[in-house]
Amino acid sequence: MYTPPKIERFNENVLSKYHIYNSVFITLPFDSIDNTGVLLPLFSEMCESGFKQQLNPRQIFEQFSDKFLDNKTEQDKINLMFRFIQYIERQIVLFDAIEDAAFPIVNNMEGRGSLRDINEKAEAKNKLDALRDFFRTFKVRTVLTAHPTQFYPGPVLGIITDLTIAVRENDLQRIKELLAQLGKTPFIKKEKPTPFDEAVSLVWYLENVFYYTAGDMVHYINKNIFKEEINDNSLLNFGFWPGGDRDGNPFVTTEITLRVASRLRIALFRCYYNEIRRLKRKLTFYDVDILVTEIELKLYDSIHSADDQIFLTLDELKQQLNVIKRIVEQKHQSLYLDDLDLFISNVGLFGFHFASLDVRQNSRIHHQVFEEIAKEGVYLANGYLSADAIQKAEIISNAKPGVNPNDYNEITRSTLESVYAMRTIQSLNGEMGCNRYIISNNETALDVLQALALFRLCGWDNPTVDIVPLFEVIDDLRNAKSVMESLYTDEAYQQHLARRGNKQTVMLGFSDGTKDGGYLMANWSIYKAKEEITEISREYGIKVIFFDGRGGPPARGGGKTHKFYASLGPNIENREIQITIQGQTISSNFGTLDSCRYNLENLLSAGVANQIFDKDENLLSGADKKILDELAEKGFEKYTDFKNHPKFIPYLEQVSTLKYFAKANIGSRPAKRSKSDRLEFSELRAIPFVGSWSQLKQNVPGFFGVGSALSYFETSGRWHEIQHLFDHSLFVKTLLENSMMSLAKSFFPLTAYMKEDPEFGPFWTIIYEEFLLTKRLLLKIAGHTALMENYPDGKASIEMREHIVMPLLTIQQYALLRVKELNAAAVPDENLIAVYEKIVTRSLFGNTNASRNSA
Known part of the structure; x- marks a missing residue:
């Protein structure tokens, strides 16, 4: 069967449909719109021709006014500009929805970079065993951040979702209704969102997209690549920054951090509850139905508990599901076993946390906190304030526990409270609920040791937390290797790493690197830093994991992300791909089930290509x-x-x-x-x-x-x-x-x-x-x-x-x-x-x- 080239599929399923539905949209009779739909195409043509004639924007608009508006006042022109803006905003939404609807047609979902492609290529090259070994340890972590790079309010996102479905089904009547609804729905948020508002909007993607996509992918891998073998590795996991990212955001409070963690858990319980309800309609067998109902009721009570009470533990849920599985296999001919396995896989994937809430703070804040605490001479030895970096590292390694956050100024109090919040979240959502502390503007080893000492000050002697330095500006990237070597040779930090399985996550950010050093220097400095950190980590027996602050346009590390990861070569550690995704990157690359699966599979494929298929091909001499x-x-x-x-x-x-x-x-x-x-x-x-x-x-x-x-x-x-x-x-x-x-x-x-x-x-x-x-x-x-x-x-x-x-x-x-x-x-x-x-x-x-x- 002939498959047209990608551009033909795009033209037919995106461009042609946009022109058709846009012609419907601009003829809809909105209140107080007058003839805006007629004037906008004329203005658009005049803009294009005007810029070709080297006219400036003012000349273009004034020529348009003279030609098409009769003796209009400045206020009339202003009103028309606002109406044009309203129309164009909605045309963009329409184009978004049409692109989303056409995604699986324009992109080959089973082609290069897909799980199916990985599986078939491994079989053809006799590398299935190598692929299985790789998938037993490799992970992809996408971290949702709330950076404001897309501005649709919630109701508009809902319309985009409904419009996408209507376009895919060619339901013209429904499309007209949704376009009319779009025309009357405000696009502007009257008030700034809080960090909690931002979290809620991103949790929607976890509930409606990532939960189903990740579950299906891992289930596919277990069924088709591992077959009868067991793979306990959570290949896909997710991170979350809204509510935990304190760096420069004065509106993130401890209360918000705890509320966001609770929201993540309850959203996950809703997914589990809906899934167990679907299973209940199928697993109606003797000895099974009672167990399924028991899980259903405990999940329901946990969702609706007023005081964050959880009525079953994660271990209990897993054990009960495994009991159900054994009964179905032994007594009921494995009927609906595939559906049950999918649910078991999801529970293994998401635990009780859904996504790990990262806490991030700036190193400069830590320095202020330690200076504040050192003034008392109680928890830190005298002389800290006048000590050099080496002496300070020695002093904080012997910090005494028991600080009370309420005894200090706002910055110190909130920083200490974030440590206590992490411990609380772990007690409710499990360790994965909140187990990373990221240090922005990390310049020295002392910055990391201070973060570790915060936990000691708060009485958490052996914290189940990874300390993650973030290197971003050019000088910090150049010094990253020496900073990491200093940490690997520090006795207190060595002990901490040993408790964490000798794994060290290092974050490398693109945004401030590009701002600081320009496009080429930022990208090359990050590449070199990765090679140098890999080298020093291997020398000290540390398994280093890189977390990339990428996303958005190429200037912020975006672009063809999977190609970037496939290009890194063997001198850069390839244990995990961890990446921030934000704003329009979330909606465009991960906003639908199709696009999410396509892009997650491409990230997995990039890791496989780098390690299995093209291991030595990308080595730079x-x-x-x-x-x-x-x-x-x-x-x-x-x-x-x-x-x-x-x-x-x-x-x-x-x-x-x-x-x-x-x-x-x-x-x-x-x-x-x-x-x-x-x-x-x-x-x-x-x-x-x-x-x-x-x-x-x-x-x-x-x-x-x-x-x-x-x-x-x-x-x-x-x-x-x-x-x-x-x-x-x-x-x-x-x-x-x-x-x-x-x-x-x-x-x-x-x-x-x-x-x-x-x-x-x-x-x-x-x-x-x-x-x-x-x-x-x-x-x-x-x-x-x-x-x-x-x-x-x-x-x-x-x-x-x-x-x-x-x-x-x-x-x-x-x-x-x-x-x-x-x-x-x-x-x-x-x-x-x-x-x-x-x-x-x-x-x-x-x-x-x-x-x-x-x-």
């Missing part, structure tokens, strides 16, 4: 590394000069939408870590930093410095070296292809008017020239005539989304220009300024939501 060192250094020099340009911070503050991220009710976290009015680059969070460049369609963090680095090899007659590396290294190929995605989502005609700006014109030109250089050389090295031409469906999706938001981007730039103009007036009209600032903020939502395929 010494010469390769020398070239990459040069490449990264040249990119770093260009980016550092750019970052140190006197107009860098003013450009972000005055030209971009940076300050509007703080105004929007998009997440519980502040846009920057400090409370000062002055913008300090080091305090700026990565999401508004990357997002601001994205709103300008100048995706600087994903490409700046790449062109200059490649140009160095071209002009020095060494192009063949970098070309050979691209052709033979999957790591380099993936790295540069991901940068191409950043270029493909850039659109400089939108801001070309800035080149004439007396203050920022030269700075804009620097960005544009680097863009042109990077584009030329990336096309040259790939042998392409257009960006992303080897991913035609991804290219087509990006182009369609960019087409949808073009009017939105134009409106945003128009509003920014009006704000600047109004502020320059002798007597600024504050009310009018506030209106245009609201237009900027509202358009920010749609522009970001449209970028869901950035991961």
Whole structure:
């Protein structure tokens, strides 16, 4: 049977359907909309033609007003802009739903990277035993974070889900109803969400997507790869940050941490309860029905307990299920055994925790906490405050237990309370409920030892907790090996690691690394840090596990993630793949049963490929590394000069939408870590930093410095070296292809008017020239005539989304220009300024939501 190419499937099942359903949408009779549906396509055409004629956003909108609006006042124009924004927001939702509906058609669910493909390839290469051995220890952990990179409120997410089903079933009447509902449903959250609100919204994905997908996958592996053999390894597990991530989020409290942990457990019990109810309809046999009912009732009581009481333990649940299984096998001809095995597999996978709640805090906070406690001279020996790092490590190794959080200031109290909360959560949800303490801004071994000492101070002598340093900025990545060696040779930490099975998790973050050192240096520094930490860990007999803070656009470590993991080679430990997923990455890559399975299977496949099928193929030679060192250094020099340009911070503050991220009710976290009015680059969070460049369609963090680095090899007659590396290294190929995605989502005609700006014109030109250089050389090295031409469906999706938001981007730039103009007036009209600032903020939502395929 003929299967059309992927791009044909995309065109037929996504683009064609979008045009059909969008034509339905823009003709729906909404209240007070007038003829917006007629005007929007006209405005969209005028935007496209206007930018080709090198008009600026203001000229485009004014020409449109002159041509299609009769003597309209400024207020009429403002009203129309808001109506355009409302329409475009909903067009993006429609496109999301159509893409989700077409996912299993456009993507080959049983093709390369699938579990079926892994199984068949292992059989064909006589490597089934090796595959089984690998799956006995390997794990994939996806960690859900609440970083605000998607702004749909709950009701809109529900409509997307229903609309996806209706589109898949071609139910035109239902689609019209849902589009009408969409038109009347608010997209804006009136209040900022709390960390608990964010947790609840992400628990929905665990309940409705991950629970079923992960359970089915592990059941498939046990049944088809292990067959009759037992595999006790939880191949898939999940992490959770909302409610536990205290780094820079002043709104995370101990109460919220405990509430989130409770919500996770109760959500899981609901899944178990629903599953046992389905089994009850099948397992109606003698000696079995009573046992099933007993589990059902205990789960029901545990869900509805007012005081967090649990009416059965995890061991009791597992034992009871195994008793039921034996009876079904021995007395009832194994009837419905497959369904029962699936439930048993899920209980083994999720325990009572559902997802492990990680606690994260900044090392600077720990230093403040220890200084506060040391002042008393009770729990830490005298001299701590004046001691050097080595002496402090010795002092805290002998810290005395018994601190009372209520005796200290707010920062110290909340930090100590988080330790007590972890112990409480473990008593209810099991050890996996909350067993990792992550240290942001980790610079030294002392930062890790302080975190360990916190547990000792709180009376938890042998904590069942992993201490996880997070290395992110370039200097910290370079020093990571020496930090880890210091820890491995510290007696107190050695004892802790021995109790934890000599396993050490190390987190490596992309966001602040890219912000600090640019795209090439961040990625290469992380690669080298992984190799160096692997080497030192193997030397000391420590099983190191890497946890990557990746997600979103390539500038934040996103892009073709599974290709990145498949490219790492044997000198980087491959025991687990751990990765953060967030915002639009969750909804686009893991938001439906199909996309979730596809992407989880690809992550598993990446680990298998790296270890079983292509183990030595991705090994970089010494010469390769020398070239990459040069490449990264040249990119770093260009980016550092750019970052140190006197107009860098003013450009972000005055030209971009940076300050509007703080105004929007998009997440519980502040846009920057400090409370000062002055913008300090080091305090700026990565999401508004990357997002601001994205709103300008100048995706600087994903490409700046790449062109200059490649140009160095071209002009020095060494192009063949970098070309050979691209052709033979999957790591380099993936790295540069991901940068191409950043270029493909850039659109400089939108801001070309800035080149004439007396203050920022030269700075804009620097960005544009680097863009042109990077584009030329990336096309040259790939042998392409257009960006992303080897991913035609991804290219087509990006182009369609960019087409949808073009009017939105134009409106945003128009509003920014009006704000600047109004502020320059002798007597600024504050009310009018506030209106245009609201237009900027509202358009920010749609522009970001449209970028869901950035991961």
